[in-house]
Amino acid sequence: MPKKQAPRPHRRDVLRALLAASAGSVIAGTLGSSVINQSAQAASTQPLPTLSVLPSGNLQIIESINQDAAYYAQGFQFHLQKLPKFRYLCRSHAHVEQAFADIQARGLRFAVRSGGHCFAGHSQSDSAVIDLRELNHIEFDGDGIHVRVGAGVQLVDLHLEAAQRNLVVAAGWCPSVGVGGHCLGGGVGYAARAYGLLCDQLVSAQVIDGMGNALTASSSENPDLFWALKGGGGSIALVSEFTFVLAPIAPSPQQATSFELAVKLPFEQAVEFFAQWQTWAHQTDPRLTSQCNVIPYPGKNVFFVINGQMLAGAADFLAQFKTFPLGIAHLEPSKVFIGSLRAILEEHILKDPGHYFPTKYQSAFCAAPMESSACRVLLGQLTDLPLGSVNLMFEALGGAAATPTIDDTAYPHRDAAFLVQLASSITEKQDSTAAHAALASMQQALRPFVTGGAYVNYRDPDLRDFAQAYWGDNYPRLQAVKAKYDPQNMFRHAQSIALP
Numbered sequence: 001m002p003k004k005q006a007p008r009p010h011r012r013d014v015l016r017a018l019l020a021a022s023a024g025s026v027i028a029g030t031l032g033s034s035v036i037n038q039s040a041q042a043a044s045t046q047p048l049p050t051l052s053v054l055p056s057g058n059l060q061i062i063e064s065i066n067q068d069a070a071y072y073a074q075g076f077q078f079h080l081q082k083l084p085k086f087r088y089l090c091r092s093h094a095h096v097e098q099a100f101a102d103i104q105a106r107g108l109r110f111a112v113r114s115g116g117h118c119f120a121g122h123s124q125s126d127s128a129v130i131d132l133r134e135l136n137h138i139e140f141d142g143d144g145i146h147v148r149v150g151a152g153v154q155l156v157d158l159h160l161e162a163a164q165r166n167l168v169v170a171a172g173w174c175p176s177v178g179v180g181g182h183c184l185g186g187g188v189g190y191a192a193r194a195y196g197l198l199c200d201q202l203v204s205a206q207v208i209d210g211m212g213n214a215l216t217a218s219s220s221e222n223p224d225l226f227w228a229l230k231g232g233g234g235s236i237a238l239v240s241e242f243t244f245v246l247a248p249i250a251p252s253p254q255q256a257t258s259f260e261l262a263v264k265l266p267f268e269q270a271v272e273f274f275a276q277w278q279t280w281a282h283q284t285d286p287r288l289t290s291q292c293n294v295i296p297y298p299g300k301n302v303f304f305v306i307n308g309q310m311l312a313g314a315a316d317f318l319a320q321f322k323t324f325p326l327g328i329a330h331l332e333p334s335k336v337f338i339g340s341l342r343a344i345l346e347e348h349i350l351k352d353p354g355h356y357f358p359t360k361y362q363s364a365f366c367a368a369p370m371e372s373s374a375c376r377v378l379l380g381q382l383t384d385l386p387l388g389s390v391n392l393m394f395e396a397l398g399g400a401a402a403t404p405t406i407d408d409t410a411y412p413h414r415d416a417a418f419l420v421q422l423a424s425s426i427t428e429k430q431d432s433t434a435a436h437a438a439l440a441s442m443q444q445a446l447r448p449f450v451t452g453g454a455y456v457n458y459r460d461p462d463l464r465d466f467a468q469a470y471w472g473d474n475y476p477r478l479q480a481v482k483a484k485y486d487p488q489n490m491f492r493h494a495q496s497i498a499l500p
């Protein structure tokens with residue numbers, strides 16, 4: 001029986017440390033936390049600072065000359081950071097209306113920021129920013145499952161508040177991602193196969209449209225806009241507050257399980273293992289969602305880190321895990337944590353120290369698990385690249401994420417089996433041109449096995465036909481909604497929805 005483990009380094013630290021270390025040297029022996037933390041520290045900046053408490057009440061405008069301006073400009077991709085002339089720090093829906101009116105009166109270009117985690121920096125502007133980070137209320141309705149959430153709430157806070165009530169938020173696990181951008185792009189996490197995406201839990205939103213009107217969007221009010229908010233990626237209207245209906249964990253309300261399996265395999269075994277994981281992850285009980293991080297390792301080896309969560313206790317988890325084909329080697333999860341969902345979230349989320357490298361991200365979707373022959377092509381290309389150039393993350397979809405039809409929400413990738421994230425760190429050894437070339441070669445290798453789609457929440461500023469890739473056949477409908485609610489194209493950036 002797996003036992004509760006001692007505190008451990010967060011998986012992203014492991015991956016980033018591996019990437020950083022493998023870019024320059026071979027990682028010796030153990031993955032002990034001190035080694036990992038040293039590596040991560042050496043190649044990262046400090047985590048985003050906590051904001052100081054500001055006087056509440058009025059809408060606050062931080063001008064670029066203000067000494068705090070640079071502090072507030074920080075976002076996840078710090079190399080894409082801009083210093084806006086005016087930052088409108090909103091603490092209420094009324095502040096957002098005021099900010100929008102002021103920006104219109106001054107004729108300014110602007111960006112909207114919730115959590116500031118856009119991979120392409122679309123919440124940055126050197127003109128004006130409507131900053132929603134302090135719209136951070138979480139208020140449960142009397143029925144206990146509907147929750148009103150300010151756009152600036154960070155995922156960690158929503159997850160923990162919900163888990164406290166034995167409810168599941170079908171969202172990603174990065175603690176500091178904002179609900180605003182995350183939900184508007186879809187929102188994929190460890191409950192995806194059980195409960196779908198965060199946008200599938202959305203029941204209504206308070207918005208300001210491109211003409212400054214305050215509206216409600218729901219299935220009964222402005223349903224066309226409501227549809228567009230579920231995966232359209234923003235750029236039609238600004239959402240100040242989301243209402244979600246959360247899912248009670250069933251049928252064993254007190255227990256959830258998270259696990260991690262880390263293994264380094266020589267190439268041929270790696271090919272078989274990767275193919276087998278894909279088949280298993282796609283077919284397993286939908287209460288279990290897992291992802292597989294694929295990292296090239298010296299000597300044409302491949303290092304895999306599989307993480308997952310099952311919304312069930314030990315017995316159900318072990319029954320599923322036993323169906324993992326173990327033909328290659330006797331593998332067991334290296335870490336298993338069983339407990340209340342809240343305890344699991346604390347184990348995973350609150351230990352995240354948040355070290356970030358400037359990184360280029362791309363994405364793809366696989367329609368089905370890849371055959372061994374396809375895995376051989378993919379891993380062959382990955383291990384042929386200079387060590388540390390690219391790592392891959394395959395996130396299992398299917399289950400509830402595949403229940404809606406392709407046009408039920410603006411997010412169209414319902415028939416995909418896996419979301420693939422490709423990441424290439426920009427380091428001293430690899431500039432952004434080299435990172436781009438490495439990613440392009442991986443995309444080339446992936447091409448026969450993917451749908452051609454890309455995930456709008458993994459924005460890639462270099463993606464050529466981004467509208468088709470992000471939204472497919474839903475794009476003309478999104479454009480029609482844009483024309484109705486934002487006819488002057490107020491909400492625009494390099495990859496915004498274009499007017500028809």
Ligand SMILES: Cc1cc2nc3c(=O)[nH]c(=O)nc-3n(C[C@H](O)[C@H](O)[C@H](O)COP(=O)(O)OP(=O)(O)OC[C@H]3O[C@@H](n4cnc5c(N)ncnc54)[C@H](O)[C@@H]3O)c2cc1C
Nearest residue numbers: 114115116117118122123172174178180181182188234239
């Ligand atoms: C470390 C990290 C981990 C991640 N993990 C996951 C994951 O597990 N699953 C997943 O699906 N995604 C994940 N993402 C991607 C993340 O979901 C997207 O980057 C998301 O758009 C970030 O939202 P934000 O509010 O933090 O970002 P922001 O940069 O504030 O916003 C992103 C975009 O949405 C727009 N926007 C933001 N708020 C609003 C609003 N209220 N109204 C209108 N437009 C708005 C912005 O203008 C911008 O274009 C991750 C990203 C990072 C950096």
